Amino acid sequence: xxxxxxITFFKIGxxxxxxxxxxxxxxxxxxxxxxxxxxxxxxxxxxxxxQMTPGPIxxxxxxxxxxxQAGFLGAVFTxxxxxxxxxxxxxxxxxxxxxxRGKGWFDAVLKGLRPLIVGLIVSAAWLTAKSAFVDWFGIxxxxxxxxxxxxxKVNPVILMLGAGIAGVLxx
Amino acid sequence: xxKPSLxxxxVSFFKIGxxxxxxxxAMLPLIHRDVVDKHxxxxxxxxxxxxxxxxxxxxxxxxxxxxxxxxxxxGGTGLVLAVLGSILxxxxxxxxIALSFSNWSQLEIVQxxxxxxxxxxxxxxxxxxxxxxxxxxxxxxxxxLAITALILIVGFHVSPVYMVLFTILLSWIKYLAxxxxxxxKEDKCSGNC
Numbered sequence: 001x002x003x004x005x006x007i008t009f010f011k012i013g014x015x016x017x018x019x020x021x022x023x024x025x026x027x028x029x030x031x032x033x034x035x036x037x038x039x040x041x042x043x044x045x046x047x048x049x050x051q052m053t054p055g056p057i058x059x060x061x062x063x064x065x066x067x068x069q070a071g072f073l074g075a076v077f078t079x080x081x082x083x084x085x086x087x088x089x090x091x092x093x094x095x096x097x098x099x100x101r102g103k104g105w106f107d108a109v110l111k112g113l114r115p116l117i118v119g120l121i122v123s124a125a126w127l128t129a130k131s132a133f134v135d136w137f138g139i140x141x142x143x144x145x146x147x148x149x150x151x152x153k154v155n156p157v158i159l160m161l162g163a164g165i166a167g168v169l170x171x
Numbered sequence: 172x173x174k175p176s177l178x179x180x181x182v183s184f185f186k187i188g189x190x191x192x193x194x195x196x197a198m199l200p201l202i203h204r205d206v207v208d209k210h211x212x213x214x215x216x217x218x219x220x221x222x223x224x225x226x227x228x229x230x231x232x233x234x235x236x237x238x239x240x241x242x243x244x245x246g247g248t249g250l251v252l253a254v255l256g257s258i259l260x261x262x263x264x265x266x267x268i269a270l271s272f273s274n275w276s277q278l279e280i281v282q283x284x285x286x287x288x289x290x291x292x293x294x295x296x297x298x299x300x301x302x303x304x305x306x307x308x309x310x311x312x313x314x315x316l317a318i319t320a321l322i323l324i325v326g327f328h329v330s331p332v333y334m335v336l337f338t339i340l341l342s343w344i345k346y347l348a349x350x351x352x353x354x355x356k357e358d359k360c361s362g363n364c
Contacts, residue, residue, distance in 0.1 A: 011332070013230045013231075015229060015332045016230055019196065019226070020232070021296050025331050048289065048292050049268060053192065054188055054264060055257075055260060056233045056261065058234075063262050063266060064268070067265075067266055068269060086228065086229070086231065086234050086238060087250075087254070090238040090239060091238070094221075094239050104346055104350065108346035109342045110227050112338055112343075113339070115314055115316040115317045116316050116335065119320030119321050121297075122300055122320075123331075125296040125300065126321065128292050128296060132289035132292065133290065137287075138289065141294075142290035143294075149295060150301060150302075159294075159295065163288050165284075167283045
């Protein structure tokens, strides 16, 4: 079990391009579709918790699932798993980045990945929408938060607090 | 550049990890403030190189940047301390939440709060799509890839792994084809003109 947790999160760390949100598509695929460790809704709840607690989403999700599946050691293994690819690759990139940058093929690959990253984020939004758009209240909260965030760049923590309170009072 | 003590490195990154709520991106300006402005462990240019390296490397961007800055400041030890410092706060806090989760997650008030939080999460994920699309100046016809990815992931549960590998390969081949074409043109020109 510990081994499987380590491998799964190593894979998530290794193939996650573009950081937090695109990573969610990868997390969803491994954790919900493949292993059934969480439901789609639980992943959404986990993202909500991540938005209100410190640190990168990947670390938060890894710690939570690791603990739920195999206790403290499980949490250590999942967190280690998700960080290891960064350790290895970042080390290489730090050494070679300055040489790689400006090399046409490296820039071409980074640029080529951009539209895919957009696709991964849209997928992540879609996957969370399934448990969010259950009634008119959900759609209204989405519309208001989307508008406030895009137009006025309202701090996500404040948006989350407001949405949570609205849920308690109205939902 | 000052020679930093190992404890200061750990404490700096621990504080950064502890006080940045709302995901990894929120950590970047705080790392900048500590590492470049406050402690002067690194100059601006080296730091900016680190950000672009961190973004082009897979994984959590804040972790990647901690690896880069930690290593630059104090080698392997600095790297380990920076990474531990930046992930420990979230590790501990999530562990506490996971420990008590089953006690409070079924409470009615919590369920209601989550009903409000879930659509807010969807909104927060959706907003960057528009921002990235505007910022990265990707041409619209390049978005067949984004749409295909969406259909494959949502509709067919295809793993993003294959799409990442496919895109890397495709971009590389496209680049090769382009440079070969450019080479041919040049050869022709050197003969005729």
